[in-house]
Amino acid sequence: MRVETAKRRGIERTWRKSSYSSGEGGQCVEVATALHTVHVRDSKDIARPQLSVAPEAWVAFIDCTGGRTD
Template identity: 40%
Template sequence: MREGGRVRLWERVECVRQGDDCVEVALTVQVICVRDSKDVTRPHFAVGRKEWARFVGFAAGA
């Protein structure tokens, strides 16, 4: 995928719960992009690096 002239590489996040509901993430300089791994044709969403770090910290404690 290209955004802003840069190639973005999507990586699948390891599924840690039952089932195969996973997401894929792509890192850019400013944001983390997230999409559904089962339907990559749907639009992705992006969050800032600070927000992503807060989410990961929260999820790790769950």
Template identity: 45%
Template sequence: MDLNDLHWRKASHSASNGGECVELASATATVVIRDSKHPHGPRLTVRRDAFADLVAALKR
């Protein structure tokens, strides 16, 4: 999977001042997460179902 060709979206709760920003991209069977300040830095890739579980847990 080439992570450079993904369409990245900034999380809606990220600060608008360029601070704590998280970006997400959707790949075939995964969600990819990166720090917008370091777009070529480390990326976290998780299965879609695991990401859905994470979001549900954070909302509780």
């Protein structure tokens, strides 16, 4: 898992990119966690808008995927 720190709108976030992402057009997301929000973005186009969800919603999503996060 690759970690990238980026500043956006004056807020610094540490993004975690799936080890399944590749430079060859792999379809993956990056995730950054905050106290009250989990931020999700497209790893191929990080300038696009991000999805922000409550931590509880993210946990429910991970539970649906069988706990696989990378």
